Amino acid sequence: MKTILIIDDDEDIREIISYNLTKEGYTVLKAKNGVEGIKKAKKHNPGLILLDVMMPEMDGIEVCEILRADELTKDIKICFLTARSEDYSQIAGFDAGADDYVNKPVKPKVLSSRIKAILRRDSGANVIESNSNERIVINRDKYQLLIHGQPIHLPRKEFELLALLASKPGDVFEREVILQTVWGSEIVVGDRTIDVHIRKLREKIGNDSIKTVKGIGYKFTP
Amino acid sequence: MKTILIIDDDEDIREIISYNLTKEGYTVLKAKNGVEGIKKAKKHNPGLILLDVMMPEMDGIEVCEILRADELTKDIKICFLTARSEDYSQIAGFDAGADDYVNKPVKPKVLSSRIKAILRRDSGANVIESNSNERIVINRDKYQLLIHGQPIHLPRKEFELLALLASKPGDVFEREVILQTVWGSEIVVGDRTIDVHIRKLREKIGNDSIKTVKGIGYKFTP
DNA sequence: TAAAATTTTAACAAAATGTAAATTCAACGT
DNA sequence: ACGTTGAATTTACATTTTGTTAAAATTTTA
Numbered sequence: 001m002k003t004i005l006i007i008d009d010d011e012d013i014r015e016i017i018s019y020n021l022t023k024e025g026y027t028v029l030k031a032k033n034g035v036e037g038i039k040k041a042k043k044h045n046p047g048l049i050l051l052d053v054m055m056p057e058m059d060g061i062e063v064c065e066i067l068r069a070d071e072l073t074k075d076i077k078i079c080f081l082t083a084r085s086e087d088y089s090q091i092a093g094f095d096a097g098a099d100d101y102v103n104k105p106v107k108p109k110v111l112s113s114r115i116k117a118i119l120r121r122d123s124g125a126n127v128i129e130s131n132s133n134e135r136i137v138i139n140r141d142k143y144q145l146l147i148h149g150q151p152i153h154l155p156r157k158e159f160e161l162l163a164l165l166a167s168k169p170g171d172v173f174e175r176e177v178i179l180q181t182v183w184g185s186e187i188v189v190g191d192r193t194i195d196v197h198i199r200k201l202r203e204k205i206g207n208d209s210i211k212t213v214k215g216i217g218y219k220f221t222p
Numbered sequence: 223m224k225t226i227l228i229i230d231d232d233e234d235i236r237e238i239i240s241y242n243l244t245k246e247g248y249t250v251l252k253a254k255n256g257v258e259g260i261k262k263a264k265k266h267n268p269g270l271i272l273l274d275v276m277m278p279e280m281d282g283i284e285v286c287e288i289l290r291a292d293e294l295t296k297d298i299k300i301c302f303l304t305a306r307s308e309d310y311s312q313i314a315g316f317d318a319g320a321d322d323y324v325n326k327p328v329k330p331k332v333l334s335s336r337i338k339a340i341l342r343r344d345s346g347a348n349v350i351e352s353n354s355n356e357r358i359v360i361n362r363d364k365y366q367l368l369i370h371g372q373p374i375h376l377p378r379k380e381f382e383l384l385a386l387l388a389s390k391p392g393d394v395f396e397r398e399v400i401l402q403t404v405w406g407s408e409i410v411v412g413d414r415t416i417d418v419h420i421r422k423l424r425e426k427i428g429n430d431s432i433k434t435v436k437g438i439g440y441k442f443t444p
Numbered sequence: 445t446a447a448a449a450t451t452t453t454a455a456c457a458a459a460a461t462g463t464a465a466a467t468t469c470a471a472c473g474t
Numbered sequence: 475a476c477g478t479t480g481a482a483t484t485t486a487c488a489t490t491t492t493g494t495t496a497a498a499a500t501t502t503t504a
Contacts, residue, residue, distance in 0.1 A: 035494070061338060062338075102402070103402050103406055107398070107402060110398050113396065113398070113399070116504080121487080141390075141393045141394070142393055142394060143394040143435050143441075144390050149286050151362060155436065155437065155491075156436070157492075158492090179486055189493085189495095190495060192450090192451095192494080192496080193493075193494055195452090196451090196493080196495090198450095198451090198492075199451065199452070212449095212450070212451090214449065214501065214503080215448090215449075294501055377480080377481055377482080378481080379481080379482065380481090411484090412483065413460090413484095414462085414463095414485080415483055416461095417460095417461060418462090418463085418482085419465085419482085419483095420461095421463070436459090436491060436492075437459085437460070445497095445504100446504090447479080447502100448502080448503075448504090449502070449503090450498100450499100450501070450502085451476105451498105451500065451501080452497105452498085452500085453480105453498080453499090454495105455493070455494105455495090456493100456494080456495080456496100457492100457495090458492080458493070459490100459491085459492070459493085460490085460491075460492085461490075462487100462488080462490085463486100463487085463488075463499100464485100464486095464488105465484105466486100467482080467483080467484070468482080468483070469480105469483090470480095471478100471481095472477105472478085472479085472480105473476105473477095473479100474475105474476085474477085474478095
């Protein structure tokens with residue numbers, strides 16, 4: 001489900017967005033109007049559609065309604081590209097069944113994080129739950145960790161770290177991988193940094209959940 | 223509810239709009255002044271009224287107020303037709319209970335998409351309410367905030383900001399996303415701007431509702 | 445047991461946020 | 475058109491929270 005369809009009448013916008021999303025590893029399809037967009041949506045079944053609201057002939061709302069009405073396309077996530085907030089298109093968009101909206105002009109970072117959020121929503125990755133008797137819930141949208149229903153505050157890095165480990169319970173994450181994911185590829189921080197964060201996590205969520213695999217890395221087991 | 227009533231003293235405008243809307247499949251009624259318009263509104267109960275602001279004898283604002291005061295017509299959507307961007311008439315229009323406004327000269331495409339947006343909007347659809355025992359009601363249409371039923375005045379930005387946060391209670395909104403939604407991404411504002419607005423909001427609606435999630439953003443929790 | 449790897453501590457650095465006050469800006473009434 | 479007013483934004487710090495490091499202590503492994 002890494003395919004994204006852009007429906008926008010403005011070629012520049014299509015290209016800019018496409019360029020950025022491709023760089024992020026998505027497969028990108030483009031359509032320059034509603035009719036073409038609907039056709040491609042049916043044919044390729046993308047995971048997400050970025051849909052311009054203001055288009056000549058058939059506006060985004062209408063496209064959205066048509067997509068929602070069709071069995072083939074009704075479950076595809078739709079994110080509107082709206083002019084700006086004064087406009088009622090946002091509200092109308094939600095009525096029409098949009099999953100989210102992003103204002104134009106679009107900043108790549110914002111778009112990308114919204115897209116991730118939307119795609120996360122149905123993959124279930126948003127809420128990571130360990131086995132039922134333990135009751136650890138990680139909710140990315142709320143940036144919140146619940147242990148036995150008790151909300152626990154985690155600073156950013158700790159949260160990201162835990163989210164990563166918990167994303168595949170039982171799997172070992174090498175230190176390199178952790179650095180890459182939580183800290184980012186360019187940033188150079190010392191090796192100990194991970195350890196310290198691990199320790200803080202253990203303090204907060206109990207010592208047993210995170211195990212160290214000497215020489216390799218860490219793993220999270222509920 | 224596909225009937226639209228046009229109230230405008232200018233025959234040409236009535237005809238042009240009428241022509242376009244008929245083509246779109248609406249049933250169109252016409253009236254050349256306020257008195258006639260009100261009469262037809264009561265008789266035919268249209269789904270929407272396009273109302274010229276500037277008319278001799280009885281201006282649109284007045285017509286609007288009368289329609290809003292009458293049980294028979296008070297729920298009819300009203301969209302003002304205003305000459306150029308006289309912000310004054312827009313504001314006055316909203317005060318009088320308008321649902322939207324469109325500037326003249328009217329572009330068919332714009333008008334048509336606005337109309338769709340208005341008709342799609344169900345009254346009350348965008349009242350954001352915190353949980354029932356709490357008492358924060360945000361009404362986007364009326365640009366109004368009620369706390370314990372008391373109306374509280376919020377300036378535009380503060381209102382938009384609160385509305386955004388409250389739109390998904392508990393979810394964290396990243397600063398980037400807030401900027402993009404409330405300010406729009408062309409405009410570059412300083413780093414502290416969000417904080418200051420948050421602070422003002424907290425002053426007005428109480429310190430506890432808006433929580434900051436350091437490194438990420440803010441969230442609203444009732 | 446020595447070597448290697450990890451954990452812990454505590455001190456410090458860096459980043460993010462909060463605040464008050466000043467400034468800029470734009471709408472509105474006159 | 476002009477001044478008033480309130481809103482929006484910036485400024486300049488204060489404050490708080492987070493992140494990092496270096497070094498010592500501890501544990502593991504060979």
